[in-house]
Amino acid sequence: MxxxxxxxxxxxxxxxxxxxxxxxxxxxxxxxxxxxxxxxxxxxxxxxxxxxxxxxxxxxxxxxxxxxxxxQQFPDNHSNLVLGLLSGLNDIFGQEGLDKLISHREARSRQAYDQALNGVSSLAERVQLLADLRSQEGYMAEVETDGGGFNLIENHCSICAAATACQGFCRSELNLFKEVLGPGVLVERSEHQLSGDRRCVYRIEPRN
CATH class of the missing domain: 1.10.10.10 (Winged helix-like DNA-binding domain superfamily/Winged helix DNA-binding domain)
Structure with missing residues (x-):
């Protein structure tokens, strides 16, 4: 106990x-x-x-x-292994190789998210489902309703080591959220762990 x-x-x-x-x-x-x-x-x-x-x-x-x-008591997806792999990839294939890896990861995630959100029209439900998917991946995600929009909060970055080494991962995830939620939705990052914040927060609201 x-x-x-x-x-x-x-x-x-x-x-x-x-x-x-x-x-x-x-x-x-x-x-x-x-x-x-x-x-x-x-x-x-x-x-x-x-x-x-x-x-x-x-x-x-x-x-x-x-x-x-x-x-550090929380999992970071084997940071040493990840950093070693990214370093090796960069040495062998250069920045172009890293960019291809990030794009591949983004495409795989987009496919999985699109499948999970298929047929769900309510923005509130879509954001909550997205948070559930992110929690399954170790991000400890939750949703807060704020005025006419939502805050998607990620209390833990399960790829922090990789994102620290290559911030293209962070740009990719922001782009992923924008594409999955669609052109009628505004998505902006308001807090960023790699910028010194405690967590990552994404502000999500319908476009006027």
């Missing part, structure tokens, strides 16, 4: 960002005492850190978040 609570704590901080111990306890349906005990243990392992935020009144609010080591 203790290991399970520990894993759930890490997942909660990964998917929702900095939170207080009370918020974590409420979200996980466990006691605040238990949460604080686990947080102390994670702190000693350098998996989490905290910051005390002063408010206008009362005691400071302590927000807990994952450290870089904490983020």
């Amino acid at each position: 203790a290991d399970r609570t520990r894993t759930r704590l890490l997942n909660a901080l990964k998917s929702s960002g900095p939170q207080t111990a009370a918020d974590l306890a409420m979200g996980l349906d466990v006691t605040s005492v238990a949460v604080r005990q686990h947080l102390d243990g994670l702190l000693s392992e350098d998996l989490v850190a905290f910051e005390d935020i002063k408010g206008s009144v009362g005691r400071p609010k302590r927000l807990w978040e994952l450290t870089a080591k904490g983020h």
